Amino acid sequence: MAGRGIVIGGGIVGLSIAIGLASSNMEVIVLDGSDADNRASYGNAGLIWVQSKGADHLPYALWSRRSASMWPEFSERLLEQTGIDVEYERRGGLSLCLDETELAARRAMVDQVAAQLGTQNDVEFVDAAFVRDRLPGVSPHVLGASWCPADGHVNPLMLMGALKKRCDALGVTIRRNSRVEAVRMEGSHLTVMGADFRMRGERVVVAAGLATEKLAATAGMTVPLKPVRGQIVVTERMKRVIDYPTPTIRQARCGSVIFGNSHEEDVTATGTTLPVMASHAQRAMAEFPFLASARVLRSWGAIRVMPVDGKPIYARSIDCPGAYAVACHSGITLTAVHANIIGPAIAADCLPRAVATLSPERFDAVAHH
Structure with a gap:
């Protein structure tokens, strides 16, 4: 074993990272809350959506597309490993426009994405005929749409079940009703502190939804959320x-x-x-x-x-070496990169260069501007 990894939060993001840690030969424990907690993982529509992601930030646009490109193989592998079909489909997505105001705004978004991505652009504006060819039940009032072939969707409940089953197969321990209060150093030991327990690990990842901001702060990480x-x-x-x-x-x-x-x-x-x-x-x-x-x-x-700025946050603690925090509103889209890239990177005690501009340091730059 390469040491113990503790993940705080048992939602889509937490379980995805737990799979990455466990696949890197770590002993992994997931500390999850109660069923009464607010859980974004059970309340989303299941979109894997990239066409509007990172329109003003190229690294985020590329990161989202990297994950979307991994999703076909990722979903097939989950099916082979767990027997659970997460109902992944990738036929492309359309953002429909019903009036001239929406049309102008959508064209502007497409132009902005094209300017960001350059030769890698995969978003285009399409006319009403294109839309009706693909959506025969669509309203005749639709004037056009933006189109991206990389967009898709998945059943989030089936995905949760598949991630949980994969964690079980990898030997991940999931402890429910584990209320974490802080992440701190006790001497040279990285320690997770709860009301009635203390747990040491070589890596700690805070991926606890809205609770991430408060818990990350105990380890010296800034993760501003709303x-x-x-x-x-x-x-x-x-x-x-x-x-x-x-x-x-x-x-x-x-x-x-x-x-x-x-x-x-x-x-x-x-x-x-x-x-x-x-x-x-x-x-x-x-x-x-x-x-x-x-x-x-x-x-x-x-x-x-x-x-607070709509982009994912990947934090690495200076005060508590080995502690990390991850927060985003696009956990479904980013599931594949969290399991395949972020988890293994954290196991190796680093973050990939692809998310360098998605660190909390960007908020310091804004504050000092």
């Missing part, structure tokens, strides 16, 4: 007609349509509100009129983990 509530609506199972996801709508393999993309900042309570649900339904019907007759089966609200 809560953003998102509300989702799920319909009955219907004939499969939406083969290409949008930022607001995707149709699961079982036929249920999942829609909603609200961003309610500084809201910490889960749950749903009628005005937001109504807005989601209006947008869904405006894009796909046939949804007007669909029955809604359930809805939910979950608290997203949002870095």
Whole structure:
């Protein structure tokens, strides 16, 4: 064994990194909270979305695309290793425009991404005919869309199950109801402190959702986050007609349509509100009129983990050597790089150069500007 790795947080991000650590021959313990905790991993729509990621920051754009490119093999390997089909699909994604204002904004985004990516650009603006060829049930009022062939989606609940099963197979110990209070050095020992336990490890990764900010600070790391509530609506199972996801709508393999993309900042309570649900339904019907007759089966609200500037944060502690923190709102998209690159890098006590500009040092630069 290459030593003990302790991951604080048992969501998508934490389990992905735990797999990377365990695959690097570390003994891995995941300290997870309770089922009553706010869990972004259970509240997302399952998009693997890159077309708008990093429009103003090239390293983030490339990092997202690197993960998306790994997803086909990653999902196949999970199926072979766990027997769980995470329902991954990668046919491309469309961001639909219903009026001239949306059209202009979308064109501007496409131009910005193209300027960032240069010859690596994979996003283009497409006309209404292109959209209708791929989405025959789309509204005639759709004027055009941005299109990216790298976009896709996955069943997040099946993904959680597959990651958990893979962790089990690798010998990862997952301890539920383990409330962590701090990460500190005790002499020369990196130590995780709980209300009723102390645990030492060669590596500690804080990936505890919104709790990451407070816990990372105990190890001298700055991880500024804000809560953003998102509300989702799920319909009955219907004939499969939406083969290409949008930022607001995707149709699961079982036929249920999942829609909603609200961003309610500084809201910490889960749950749903009628005005937001109504807005989601209006947008869904405006894009796909046939949804007007669909029955809604359930809805939910979950608290997203949002870095204050919207970009992932990869922190390495100076005060507590061997301690790291990871926080992002795109945990599904980045699952493949977290398992295949970040986990093994942390096992080797480093972070890859690809995320150098995604460190907390960028906030120091802003503060001193």
